[in-house]
Amino acid sequence: MHERLPVLLAALWWGSLTTLGALVVPLLFAYLPMPAMAGNMAARLFAAQTWVSVVCGLLLMVISRPKGDVAQYPWARAAMLFILGGMLLAVLVQFGVAPRIEARQNLRLWHSAGSVMFGLQWLCALMVASAPRAARHCLA
Numbered sequence: 001m002h003e004r005l006p007v008l009l010a011a012l013w014w015g016s017l018t019t020l021g022a023l024v025v026p027l028l029f030a031y032l033p034m035p036a037m038a039g040n041m042a043a044r045l046f047a048a049q050t051w052v053s054v055v056c057g058l059l060l061m062v063i064s065r066p067k068g069d070v071a072q073y074p075w076a077r078a079a080m081l082f083i084l085g086g087m088l089l090a091v092l093v094q095f096g097v098a099p100r101i102e103a104r105q106n107l108r109l110w111h112s113a114g115s116v117m118f119g120l121q122w123l124c125a126l127m128v129a130s131a132p133r134a135a136r137h138c139l140a
Contacts, residue, residue: 005063006075010129013056013086017122020049043098046118053090053121057083060128079131086124093117 024045028038060083064076072080097114101107 006060006073006079006131007129009056009060009063010079010125010131013053014122014125014129016049016052017118017125020045021118021122043102046098047094050090050094053125054087056125057087057090075131079128082124082127082131086121086128089117089121089124093121 025038025042028041028045029035032038032041060076060079064072064080066073093114097110097117100110101114
């Protein structure tokens, strides 16, 4: 189970980003009667996603080292930059970009920046999800 835990955490992270960005938020805007309602609900969902990203990233960092060992697992060496990058992007979107969107400051700029950062976080999570498998192939 310990070998599968990093893959499961990364899959949860990546899957939640994918579901939110590709399915849930577009459905909010398609089916709620007013765009403002959809935007408010999307903001709450993105805030929850931030915490999913941070918790998954922290758990991945905690399990990245064998007990009593200084060295990281091979998958962790391959993934650590992406774990940290994804967590940083999540926090930046939540506390840097989202408040500006909610305040309706230069919406085009901040919505575009948030979308790009969300996409980069998605890529980071995907790279983390593929790191354990890639590390196994390198060792074989």
